[in-house]
Amino acid sequence: MTDFSKSTFCFRKAMDVLKESFEKFTFITESGETLGTCSEISGWAEVREYEPEDEGMQVSTITLIDFVLNPSFAKYRNRTRVQLEALTIEVRNRAGQVLSELYVAPVGKIGWKQQEFEQGVRNLELKMAFAYVVSDSVRQVWSLWEDSLPIRKNAWMSLSADLQKGWLDAVRYLANRHTTGIGHSAKLFELDLQGVQDENTFFLALGEAVIGPAGYYGWDLLSLDDLLCCEPGLPTPFTLYTMNGQHEDMIDWRNIFPSEEQESARQLNDLFSKYGIRFVPLRRSKEV
Numbered sequence: 001m002t003d004f005s006k007s008t009f010c011f012r013k014a015m016d017v018l019k020e021s022f023e024k025f026t027f028i029t030e031s032g033e034t035l036g037t038c039s040e041i042s043g044w045a046e047v048r049e050y051e052p053e054d055e056g057m058q059v060s061t062i063t064l065i066d067f068v069l070n071p072s073f074a075k076y077r078n079r080t081r082v083q084l085e086a087l088t089i090e091v092r093n094r095a096g097q098v099l100s101e102l103y104v105a106p107v108g109k110i111g112w113k114q115q116e117f118e119q120g121v122r123n124l125e126l127k128m129a130f131a132y133v134v135s136d137s138v139r140q141v142w143s144l145w146e147d148s149l150p151i152r153k154n155a156w157m158s159l160s161a162d163l164q165k166g167w168l169d170a171v172r173y174l175a176n177r178h179t180t181g182i183g184h185s186a187k188l189f190e191l192d193l194q195g196v197q198d199e200n201t202f203f204l205a206l207g208e209a210v211i212g213p214a215g216y217y218g219w220d221l222l223s224l225d226d227l228l229c230c231e232p233g234l235p236t237p238f239t240l241y242t243m244n245g246q247h248e249d250m251i252d253w254r255n256i257f258p259s260e261e262q263e264s265a266r267q268l269n270d271l272f273s274k275y276g277i278r279f280v281p282l283r284r285s286k287e288v
Contacts, residue, residue, distance in 0.1 A: 025064070026090040033073050035087065038124075040065040044134060058130045059107055067124040087128075095148045100173040104128040137166025138173070145170075150213040156204050157195035165200050168219055171207055175216035189238065190282060193245025198257055199264050209240060221267050228275040237276030243283075251279050 218224030
């Protein structure tokens with residue numbers, strides 16, 4: 001068996017092992033070549049350092065646990081001597097669903113010997129600049145999605161406030177990876193107010209009302225304004241059918257949000273008024 005055949009066999013065997021892991025990280029180069037995979041990443045939740053030459057990007061030294069070099073990339077790099085200048089990290093669950101794409105750039109020269117990684121699985125340490133921080137709470141939410149993305153609404157309701165924020169960030173990253181699905185969901189947008197008690201839980205419920213489980217329709221007032229203004233898949237005005245909450249045609253969010261978020265509640269009232277968003281209790285809509 002040739003060295004290349006051996007490395008291909010090792011790569012395929014390692015990929016079979018990685019399928020048993022709920023997180024699989026795949027590294028893709030700017031040219032679309034798969035660099036390799038790893039079962040875990042350590043260090044990216046550590047304190048970042050900020051370097052002027054990186055234009056404010058967050059820099060961290062991370063370790064790729066059990067990194068497996070793709071033999072096809074090794075052969076490609078031996079032929080082209082291409083340098084690694086930017087990478088995309090795909091995060092997948094056991095079902096193969098892409099949970100996020102992280103855009104990173106190596107800081108400085110990558111100190112690795114390709115020949116060593118062609119012989120088998122190893123850990124690889126890299127200093128990387130991240131486009132955005134992946135928080136511990138987001139990673140915990142990914143672990144909740146280890147088998148599949150949510151198929152039912154309100155799965156976030158029993159979580160802590162920190163994990164609810166992580167869920168909101170996770171669906172935002174998911175929306176950045178996939179098409180949002182706006183305009184392809186049910187005709188009735190049912191806004192379940194049962195778990196809504198602040199700004200984060202409002203956006204979780206709103207995303208599920210418009211898109212469905214793990215849906216996204218804004219994560220703050222600015223992003224919501226952008227969607228209400230310019231999203232072609234769901235032109236305004238439209239109607240949200242409320243359930244498990246105040247049975248009013250126009251909900252005053254100041255009565256729901258906590259005292260420290262009253263200004264956000266006021267601006268939310270103004271946004272819905274500006275774009276003509278109507279609230280109709282679901283029970284009343286069925287009686288009509």
